[in-house]
Amino acid sequence: MVIKNVTVIGGGVLGSQIAYQSAYKGFTVTIYLRSDASIQRTQPKLDRLHRIYLEELNKAKNGGPVCDGLVPDPQNPASADYDALLAQAEAAYTGLRLTTDLAEAVQDADLVVEAMAENLQQKLDFFAQMAPLLPEKTIVATNSSTLLPSAMADSTGRPEKFLALHFANNIWKQNIAEIMGHDRTDPAAYDLVAQFAEDIGMVPMKLRKEKAGYIINSLLVPLLSAAQGLLVDGIADPATIDKTWMMATCAPLGPFRLLDIVGLTTAYNVVMNHEDTHTDPTCMHARLAKLLKEEYIDKGKLGVITGEGFYKYQ
Template identity: 45%
Template sequence: MDYKHITVAGSGVLGSQIAFQTAFNGFNVSVYDINDEALDRAKERLNDLKPRYQADLEATQEEVDAAYGRISFYSNLAKAVENADLIIEAIPEIVEIKTNFYKELAKVAPEKTIFATNSSTMLPSQFVEYTGRPEKFLALHFANEIWKNNTAEIMKHPGTNTEVFEEVIEFAKAIGMVALPIHKEQPGYILNSLLVPFLDAAQNLLVNGIADPETIDKTWMIATGAPNGPFAILDIVGINTPYNLSLAKAEAGDKKAAKVAEYLKTEFLDKGRLGIQNGKGFYEYPNPSYMNPDFLK
């Protein structure tokens, strides 16, 4: 593996984390997003990660400043990818947006560039025809808070070159991840094949009036010893993502998902409750009740 320059497309919660983790491990990183306003938000997110790395990884101020210094920002896609050995796409989980992105990317990316999607629910084969390089396209999926939850799921589609697959596994290790190779396409990979049904079940309990978020989280935490319940996890993920996933299922005729999507929209997104990213979701941050020592009593 001879990757030197990595481009991360999409600078939301996870895109920013991928960019910082990659830069922290010595790579030059270009961050691409659609406009300067999005990039300004990315810079804030990246700066907010510095103290997290210092607290959780005992990184020094010099190390986190050096990591930030290896990141550059672009709203011009051609400029963002002109030196890229690997581009990691972390844009919204909406088929049309991803399709259009890959069509544009195929026109401007160098021939050497490998494309990896960080999509948590969609398969590489859904977009492979738009990439112009099926053998150099695969999925590279990270968990949120990747500096701590350092899994990288590397999933090929039937046309991915084996050498490319092996290279991306090596890259994942090089940025401090535990590489988890996935040999066949699976919606949701390993992590979300387990996590999404769990989160769906929790949301259905809430939407159907069975119990409130705190009670559901408390039940799970006490009974299993888990550090977080499903609604704390949803806040960390950001409420836009489960909303988009529920909406897609609703549009495919899933009545339960339609009810969840409507609830998330009216009770959360319309009220500006986006999750941990803006301090308001199912809980209020920085001091959510589930962190209270008495929560599990």
């Protein structure tokens, strides 16, 4: 089996990027959306992505920096035929199909990538609704950041063809895809999805077992949590902490700069997930939640996205 027809479920930030990038790389892509209102919210995201891809390709064509996800060989960007890539972007944009008809959306899907909101019950209900509509061949992947595939496998009706395929934001430049099966995932389905990730310009990061947080967040959360602990405990300020980290590890970005990129709302949600945040106001998590809310979020300082977080941008 070869993956050719891809159906993306949901047109949010990641859903629209996965759809556009897959189409850009030559796959036949359908986006399933719940309602006409969803279609109206998704189309501007696709328009914006189309502008970005054209802009980035034109920049690269004129000798500017190259986004790794856009060219066939990121090690050798000069070898790319940028006019052909611009034509690919046009074809992607015009070829994308948006529909509210689920049966039609999945009727010939080789791969379904689910990119709905991060809500387990909604996902379970959706998978159960989709299961009888899928052809035998279809592999189903979830882009969930926090839920384990084993928790959803049965609802798909095809646990052996179900796994996680997790993207980072801005996939045309942050071109990582973490691939994670569960106990019953068929290795053949796993390999096909890993190959698909590569075929759409991602660097596939293969997890051998299930792990909450995958690789990235399993590493990032403890680092960012430790950095925020130093801040709430008054040990040092963000600039000092970042500078120390950067000098000690040769990194271009310190933890507070990374937090500004991740977004302070996400940082807040992470700390609110700790139980002691709600039961012990003196604990680090509760003090951090208070600091994030009162000093940053309530003041509109959400990070890079609003132009200010721990740092100011522009």
